[in-house]
Amino acid sequence: MATAQSPTLDVAVIIPTMRRPEALARALHSIFGQQDVAGRLREIVVVDNDPRATARDTVAELADTSPVPLIYRHEPRPGVATARNAALAATRAPLIAFLDDDEAALSTWLSALLAAQAETGADVVFGPIQGRVPSGLGWKTPYLERFFGRLGPEATGLIDHAYGCGNSLMVRATALPGPAPFDAASDQSGGEDDALFSALEQRGGRFGWAADAWVEEFAPSHRATLRYALSRAFAYGQSPPQIAWRERKPARVAYWMLVGAAQTIAWGLASLALTLVANPRRAETLDRAARGLGKVFWIQGLEPRFYGAKELARLERISPSAA
Template sequence: MGDVAIIIPTLRRPDSLTRALRSVFAQTGVTERIAAVIVVDNDPLASASSTIDSLRPESPWPLVYVSEPTPGVARARNAGLAATDAPLIAFLDDDEAASTGWLAALLAAQARTGADAVFGPITGRAPEAKDWLKPYLERFFGREGPAETGLIDHPWGCGNSLLVRANALPGDAPFSAAADQSGGEDDILFAALEARGGRFGWAADARVEEFAPTHRATLDYALTRAFAYGQGPSQTAAAARNWPGVARWMVIGAGQAAVFGAASAALTVINSPRRAQMYDRTARGIGKLFWMKGFEPRFYGAAEVARLDRA
């Protein structure tokens, strides 16, 4: 039996899920390491079951279908974990496609660094975005880190990651259900891991591509996400009852909103494509100020199901 399970949560993205799974099936150098590929269907209608049935003959490893009918991003991740006892867990999102050496690079980086959580680079793709927005959006949906594999001093998100279960994923439901609708379940998880002395690693060669769907490849969506990302530091400090920390982040946010807001206005006047990046930084600053309950955007769970029902 292998020691790694790959978990892919999904919600009504059959074509994207197919692309993600076929990229997993093409992994090289890890044949004996993979215990299972687990797809967690977070659709109340269980719509991904037919996709899994059609792709199962292509999989070199057990392809496990899990239905989690209550929409929620944390709930979906926890359901995937409940379906395996593998000591190493790799997460791939259903809008991502992994390079052929992706998992081998994550595993090599973890072995080399001893990190509890290892992350890899993401190339953002927004093929349907407006020309002036495309460079910003592709940076937004991507991520880059050090040129070399090694330990890093901060975590990234769960998409494209490898976690040591015993250290990084404690308990039966390590992802907080409080983040089911808004996201940020990985931020909460990794903040707790860092507080316990956990270590983070970077796998420079573990690259995936992330394809932004049409409804996400817009300025409105990206800025709403930027606002939510900005809320993260303030919310993390508040969850720890670190009120001086909350105050510090709010002061930082006020400064960012003022400085980048002014830059945004100037770049908008001259119609510069760089204005999108300044809008982003302004939104992150405002998020640090408005971190309280009632201001969290809803990207996942019931909100996403409702959007899909309207589409």
Template sequence: MAAADVAVVIPTMRRPEALTVALRSVFAQQDVADRLKHVVVVDNDPKGTARDTVDGLRSASPVPLIYRQEPRPGVATARNAGLGETDAPLIAFLDDDEAASPLWLARLIASQAALGADVVFGPIRGRVPEGLGGKTAYLERFFGRDGPAADQLLDHAYGCGNSLMVRATALPGDTPFDASSNESGGEDDALFSALSLRGGRFGWSTEAWVDEFAPPHRATLKYALSRAFAYGQSPCQIAWKERRLPAVLFWMAVGAAQTAAWSLAALGLLIVRNPKSADAMNRAARGLGKVFWMQGLEPRFYGAHELARLERVSPSAA
């Protein structure tokens, strides 16, 4: 029997219903009884609102369910805190708005072993609320993730949600995620860029499915385009941090061309009311992000920004 060597880390902030769904999907994982060591929930709310949810589910967990409150809001800080709660050599990340399919973790583990990858990613099915009309297909694609039709090594990385990482090679040090990305995100892009420069390998696990449920305040064209702009900023920001000025200039030139071409395409599609206009606007926003990548221009989605939004929505949360 193999030794238990995998921990699932789930950062969360004031999403008790979604967290419950995510945790129950982890508890229901099949074919990993001898591999799963810990499930770690990092409560990124200074008020510790996830504690009751975790305590209420503790008896249902097949392995130790660890609760860690990290009162400093921020996605990178939360991920680092989760790593500090387990010594497992393999770390799977699941977001608190995701639900894993029954063989999710088993597929990630098998793909990692077969491919010898430092990080393995799986596909995501985007789910959005009903009643969004012609925007539904675009938003489901936006919150989803597609990849190759078969397990294989990749020449690029995806996002941290729905991934399995070899701790020794992919997560160096006690705080591998850059806390300067706490509010804007992109901490995983920087991590994977550094891993790539070290010769790290990325893999794809085609059967390691999760569903991602976008909440109403995020399932909007405005939010998606803001995120697309932020995604576009990432190549330039990473190149700047790595002091690769020619790469910054290259990506800015690419971004300018993308912005011009896709803005015109979006305008034409909007005029004829073609639903593909959203995809064209997405590409234009990504191009614009490459042009306007400078510090201070990053949209804010996480950390203190998200906490402030939640306080406005529910100021009485205990």
């Protein structure tokens, strides 16, 4: 077990999960093997977002092999923001690292995040992601690997924009204010991290990049499809005008809608041309057209549903007798 250190150095790793026992075990083993974090890793918090608490046994089986306390919390209300808020309530660590349950961290992941935060003084530090998809996807494979991956600058340093919450390190006092910093209104569609980071930027917060903090993200077969990726791209496009609307900036909303219209037309025509000749690059242009379309049709209520109740319903169809 880690010995007590100055609380200013302590970090907790948070992993929300919903009915993915094998993926969760893989994610946890990757945290157990982290190097050069002795005395800094306080605990690992797993939040089980399945009403049936199906992750309980996985956590119990691995608890004795964890190098630090492995905390289990059950949050039966399905939703990505609600799960993350529940995890934060289970730890008082001043530094919070987020890892998704479909990710596995390289052994130097956490030390690289901590070093980048110390170097940059950023409120949130992000790291790169290598996307992994099932075999047999043909021409779609390179696009989907990029879609589920994440690249950034070659060197560690400050950056001028945020990425997603997965594979990140946050200074709790500045980046995660209050008992429930993630907006539960985004439970089903996602985008709660976009709102969080936009608010942080408005407060003068800073973002950093840890070039060596690699994780792998393993896309399950039901997500490693062009249809799913384009639906997500549409939702990503919705985020900028939705944030502008919440911030009561109608001119900014109009700006994003105009940008989206131009993107939809330009990339839509490019997609049509590439589709006619079966060029594999059409996946990239379709992605950009979908993001543009999302900026046009951004109104609340039109968001695709990827998390929470919809994901639970899908899992129930696959394994209705899971206990």
